Amino acid sequence: MNKKSLVQVIAVSLSLLPALAQAHPGHGTGASLFAGAMHPLLGVDHLLALVATGLLAWRMQGWARLGVVMAFPMLMVVGAIAGLAGLHFAFTEVMILASISVLAVLALRPLRRLPATTVAITGLFAVFHGHAHGLEAGDGVAGPSFVAGMALASTLVIVGVLILAQSIENAAPARRHVR
Numbered sequence: 001m002n003k004k005s006l007v008q009v010i011a012v013s014l015s016l017l018p019a020l021a022q023a024h025p026g027h028g029t030g031a032s033l034f035a036g037a038m039h040p041l042l043g044v045d046h047l048l049a050l051v052a053t054g055l056l057a058w059r060m061q062g063w064a065r066l067g068v069v070m071a072f073p074m075l076m077v078v079g080a081i082a083g084l085a086g087l088h089f090a091f092t093e094v095m096i097l098a099s100i101s102v103l104a105v106l107a108l109r110p111l112r113r114l115p116a117t118t119v120a121i122t123g124l125f126a127v128f129h130g131h132a133h134g135l136e137a138g139d140g141v142a143g144p145s146f147v148a149g150m151a152l153a154s155t156l157v158i159v160g161v162l163i164l165a166q167s168i169e170n171a172a173p174a175r176r177h178v179r
Contacts, residue, residue: 004173008104010131012138013047018153026067032142032145032146032149032152033127033146033148033149033152034149035146036137036146036147036148036149036150036151036153036159037147037150037152037153038134038147038150038153039136039137039149039150040076040129040133040150040153040157041153041157042151044049044146045096045100046096046129046132047157048100048104049096049099049100049103049125050072050127050157050158050161051157052099052100052103052104052106052107053068053069053072053103053122053149053158053161053164054157054158054159054160054161054162054164055066055104055107055161055162055165056103056106056107056110056116056118056122057069057158057161057162058107058162058165058166059107059110059112060112060118061108061112062115063081063115064112064118064119065118066147066164067115067118067119067122068122068161069098069158069159070118070121071119071120071123071126072122072123072125072126072129072154072155072158073126073151073152073155073158074123075123075124075126075127075130075146076126076127076129076130076133076150076152077130077150077153078127078130078133079126079127079128079129079130079131079132079133080130080131080133080134080137080141080146080147080150081130081134081147082127082130082131082134082144083130083131083132083133083134083135083137084134084135084137084146084147085134086132089127089128089131089134091128092128092132092135093132095124095125095128096125096128096129096132098125099125099128099129102121102125102148103121103125106118106121106122106149120177121147130150130157134147155175175176
């Protein structure tokens with residue numbers, strides 16, 4: 001995927017921002033692994049952040065690539081546990097909205113000279129995404145299965161986007177790619 005294509009994907013994604021206020025309907029509650037897995041997939045804001053994180057991981061190199069892939073689901077779990085425990089963070093929704101834009105911009109222009117900063121930013125946003133999921137889960141949710149499903153689905157989306165982007169890059173005709 002070249003820069004122009006990535007910019008187009010980001011532009012379309014950002015055009016969905018007005019719908020984000022309605023991004024969370026239909027999650028439902030449940031105590032299952034499946035309910036947890038569906039939770040991040042049914043919210044447009046969360047799904048956009050996962051896609052941007054996968055693209056960011058694809059643009060990073062070395063340990064930072066793995067760091068981005070691991071930071072999001074791991075720190076999302078921390079946030080989810082806080083949400084399930086009933087802790088309230090200030091500005092959760094604002095941080096979720098900011099994460100979409102910031103992660104998309106980082107995917108376009110990764111901070112390769114500051115890999116630890118890039119991983120830390122990714123992880124910070126993940127805490128807020130997890131927190132929102134934990135708060136939205138509701139009472140009666142079996143925390144461990146719900147959180148495991150949420151982390152598994154999020155990891156699969158991030159890794160899937162990374163693999164897809166790498167496959168597209170590898171399949172492209174031989175020419176100078178700007179990464």
